[in-house]
Structure formats: structure tokens, C-alpha cells
Amino acid sequence: MAELDSTYFSKVGLTKLKSELESLKTKKRKEIANRLEYAKSLGDLSENSEYQEAKESQILNEAKIAELEDMLRRAVVVEHSASLGQVDIGSQVTVEDALGKRLNFTIVGANEASPAENKISNESPLGKALLNHKKFDAVSVHTPKGVLEYKIIDII
Template identity: 45%
Template sequence: MNQKKILITREGLTKLQSELEYLHSVRRPEVASKIKRAREMGGTENNAEYEDAKNDQAFVEGRILMLENIVKNAAVVESPVSPGVVEFGDKVLIQNQDGKIEQFTIVGSTEANPIDGKISHESPVGKALLGKGIGDEIEVLTPAGVLKLLIMDVS
């Protein structure tokens, strides 16, 4: 089955690959040792440490599978080429209707983290910003109502 490509920045892919390497080389062996020690301390039945270690193993293995899938299906979007126009990977300085100025980076959904100023190209704000330029005013329909934004800079 052909998986949908996952858009991601070069930086985002590198970060995910580093996490995957860490999980393979450090966390997986740590969890295996933890399971072995817990098993030696009293078998597997009614052993809280063993159950905890097995839960850790399930989390680590699930995260590895998820990251391997993302990396396998990643489509790196290279640096933007249109100066002044919002594209995937750009940093965008915006001003909202209250005068508050914020900076966002337009990224793929797998690396989006609004707290860090990274918004998905698929989010309402991300979609509205793409293709717009410095000085453009946009309106975005959000669950909280209409959000009016002014694009101040694109880099």
C-alpha cells in the first residue's frame, strides 16, 4: 500500500532521526535490562516492576514504529524560494487585531508545536498564511471566531 507522503523540514527530519537513533541505541536496551532485572526479582505475576517495565517497552516500541513510519514517508521540503511570500518552512512575523506580534514557522503536522511557534501548514492559520505576502491582511475562521492577522515579515 502506498503511504501518503509526510511533509517535513530538513531540521524536523534530522530531529526525528536523532530521536529514533536514541530509542534504538539507548532506550530499547535500558528497557530490556529493566525487564530482565524485574523478572529476576520475582517472576512476572504480581510484579509491579515487571509491569512497569513492560509498559515502558510498549511505549518505546510504539514510538519507534511511529517514527520509522514518518521517516520512511517523509518528503523534505527544501528552503523557500519566493522572497516575501509565505511558503512551507518560512518564519512569519504577524500582528493580530489586538496589536500582539508573534512569529510562527510553517512546518509539517508531525513537527508542529504552537508553544514553540511552529504551526502546521494544514492548520487554519497555516493554510491562510501560505501564498500570502508582507503587508497582506488575512482573516482566519477559528473555533474562537474570526482572527484578523497582518503579515509583517517573511523570512
């Protein structure tokens, strides 16, 4: 069983994470090093805004690298199996609300969530409510605006 602090990813999400990390370690570091070198060539570093901005970029980049490396250490790749017939990470789910409106979502790990792409986190209220349910199950989602009811129409 995965640890509580695990970070869940699809194969695609993990590949994107590794790619972003590699880009920060190579391209971004080199770009910042070049900016620092240029800023140093301007002279007095104590009042050199270019140098200060480049140092700030370096600090932020290294913090992001550390964050992504930590996520990678805790990464658990989730293999979706539609044959199980229940909602899990990686499932594409169609639900119907109380008014008959149908919504389509893909359940993903928190780090892959993107509402604009209809990717919702397994940790979101709706994601939590849908997990482990089967086709035609009714689920209740507790939100700040009250309880919303959904019926699972399809799971892919």
C-alpha cells in the same frame, strides 16, 4: 507532487526525528532489556510489578518506534525559499492583527509544531490561511471564536 499522507519536515526536524528514533532503538531498548532482566531475577513473573512495568514500557517503546518509522517513510523535506516571496513551510512570518499587534511565527510541518517556540503547523487554521500568500496580503482565519484578520508584514 507529494502524497496526501506525507509528513512535512525541515532538515532540522528530520534530523531530530532520526535522532529520536535511533535513541529509542538503542538506548531505550537496552534500558528496558536491563529492567526486564532484573525483574526476571526477582522470581515469579505473574505477580512481579517490576516485570509488568518493564513489559509495558517495552510495548510503548516499540509502538513509538513504529510510529516514528512510519513518519520517516512518509517524510518530505521542505526546502524553504525566501526568494519566492510567499509563505510556505519554513517561512518566518510577521503578521499584524486588527489591533496593530505584531506576531512572529515560523510555519512548520505538523510534527514540528511548538506554540511555545512560535512554530505553527501548516495544518493549523492560521498556518493554512497564511500559506501561499505574499507580503502585505490580508488573510482571514476562521477560529471557534470567530474570524480573525491578519496582514502579512514580512516573510523571511
